[in-house]
Amino acid sequence: MTRVGLLIFGVIATIGFAAIILVGLPRVALFSVTAPPELQPYDPVQQRGRHVYIANGCVYCHSQQIRNAAFTTDVLRGWGDRASVPADYVYDRPHLLGTMRTGPDLINVGVRLPNADWHLIHLYDPRSLVEWSIMPAFPYLFEEKDPEAVGPGDRVVPVRGPRAPAGKVVVATEDALALVEYLLSLRRVYPVPEVESAPGAEGVGPAAGAAGAAAARAPASGPGGRTMP
């Protein structure tokens, strides 16, 4: 090539084309997606909790999406009773779909684990409740106070076990409480109209159908609980 003009044209045309396909068209296609009546916007406390979730990088181990039961086994694992649809995320800014499942999916954690104390203890010391967990402990979201210093507004966390601070009481900070409020708000169990053909739900259509058929067979013929070398 000898012409800079041709290079400029080609370079801009290719990225422009991709941006139209993957950014522009979805803008139009998803414009009409509205929140289901059961889905409430995050209140200020939940929103603050969402910021705590983002600030501490929860998204790097926890996804927030249920894939179609015909495609994979998220539903069978008990993480949700239907595939997630775009309408579930209308109030999410930014999205927290996630790309890793080092920990379990959280899109319905508020249904699965509805107890706020459980979450507070778990955040303070995950291994006091789940022995095999590799989640970081977040003691910096809590204060360790002398029992007599605990005020009337303080939320005391019933921590037990060897890691409980001797002679001290664990009190949740505003951040910890907000984070738990956010986690409890993660409930996407209301019915969405015709999940199977919901506009924009991945895993619909002939290609996914074929994959789904294979997926349905997989658990029976799959590796089961067998330990691989």
Add this chain to the structure above:
Amino acid sequence: MSRPGEAREPPGALSVPGAGLPLEEEVDIRLRADASSRRPVLVCFTTALFWLLLGSIAGDVSSLKLHLPDLLVRQGWLTFGRQRTVHLNAMIYGWASLAMLGVSLWIVPRLVHNTLRWPRLATAGVVVWNVGVAIGIALILAGINDGIEWLEMHRYLADPLLVVGGGMVGVTLLVTLLSRKVDHLYVSVWYMFGAFVWFPVIYVIGNWPTFHGVESGAVNWFYAHNALGLWLTAVGLGAIYYFIPKVLGRPIYSYQLSLLGFWGLAFFYSLNGMHHLVGGPIPTWMITTSIVASVLMIIPVLAVAVNHHMTMIGRFSALRYSPTLRFVVLGAIAYTAVSLQGMFTALREVNRITHFTQWTIAHSHVGVYAFVTFVLFGSMYYIMPRMVRREWPSERLIRWHFWLVLSGIAIYVIALTVVGVWQGLALIDPQVPFQRTVEIQRPGLVARSVAGLLLTAGHVVFVWHYWRMVRGPAAARELPPFYGVRPIVYTEPGGKP
């Protein structure tokens, strides 16, 4: 007949523009080009190495925490979620991007037989970029980030500095290109030109604040995949296209394949991003588009692979005396490997298993480390002696660097790929409790920490060597390292090339 040691230009390097000029004139053009880009290139490399060390430490801390979860938990800035994010941002925007700016600033003036125009603007741009990365990383440690993977640095306080700084460097390269002294644009220039146009476009789209819901997810992966494909890969391939012919003194195998590889990458790679959301709640047609484009990547990838391999073929013995070639050729092989792996991973049936597992982490390190970082190391081995007019002081340190990082990345990739598949098979089997999918990862996570420490040790060796070269007592060494290694290629005058 001169022997092609690292520091000499083999007279047969006819693959680059200017072929046919008298040797003295050609050398003179290069010397002037090198002198003009010296300051900005050195600022790029030195700061890039700072970020490399910082990113290595953050990576090691993150890795250790995954199997020692109660390590360093008392402070928020040391938590896994922030250290991992610092690792990614320091490596991508600090180390790789700054080293790429340096390599581009050095290669482009040479290839267009020009001096770097407005070098002070370039240096200022590099400084602005660094300030942006520093602010972004400090805020991440403080718990202030945008929450979007690969775009965590602050949208208003950090990111604009990268666009402005990168733009300043881009302008100097564009002016250098427009006032060029040769007609033909060599393939490396295409890639680097493309990268400097693509990066600001995708970066601004990715950071645009109005997206929400699943659209924000789509834009996230549109950006993040293109940051790999149209920024890191583009400059990385540009450098490979420069250094393989340069060190071997042999032209690139096929001009047509270069064209196919470049335009194929521009067209197909830019559509790949949605394969990160296979199965997710975004319209099926978007994911299918990306899967198709991912598979079509086989065209440019094979074109580039054949082109590089056919240029190398018969000359692999040159790897013995050229550290540049050793790193760059391994990087080129890793590019082919990671691209084929990426295509395969994009397929729905494979993705069902590998999605959400450590497989992805291994894959990304084949790309950013075994491909891009190796190419950048190789480039620095070639460029630095021409910047400071000294040879690398120690063969031993080069060997240590090479073998530490090679063994480190090999252990890293093998360990996480294996446990990734295992974890994935467990995850899609509802009979297996989730606990098991966590326990399965453990040996891989421990092995990855060992690998991470090897990589960090390699980086420390390299930085120490770099420091000795730049700041140490004037080098006693007159000949390049490995000069004594018998070159097989050029010993026979008139012999077959």
